């Protein structure tokens with residue numbers, strides 16, 4: 657019995673933090689941007705404030721293709737145990753964030769922030 661109660665107590669927080677099943681792919685990408693980018697690029701950040709609608713599509717494409725890796729591989733991310741930003745983000749997640757930024761850039765018909 658004791659064991660059962662303990663199991664329930666451990667599981668409860670997991671269930672509560674699981675995103676709603678109905679999360680759309682845009683919502684997922686926005687959440688990933690919030691998780692992986694916002695803490696360093698929020699309003700008033702010394703590294704610059706960046707949300708999808710900060711730049712136009714061509715600027716995001718160029719940034720991810722030519723500069724993102726170079727500029728972030730030496731920046732450590734305390735939120736993810738102090739590993740470089742480029743290691744804290746898997747290639748699959750980075751691709752989702754990249755697509756989200758491009759799809760919702762300033763010159764699209766659906767400009768967005770990261771929420």
Ligand code: HEC
Nearest residue numbers: 692693696697702703704706719727731732733734741753
């Ligand atoms: C741990 C902190 C950190 C995280 C996480 C992080 N960045 Fe950065 N970012 C930086 C730093 C530091 C720079 C370099 C800023 C500078 O040169 O002053 C930078 C630079 C940038 C720049 C270009 C700034 C410029 O003027 O050239 C963009 C755009 C950017 N980051 C976007 C992102 C995106 C998108 C993510 C998430 C996928 C992200 N960053 C995650 C710290 C971070």
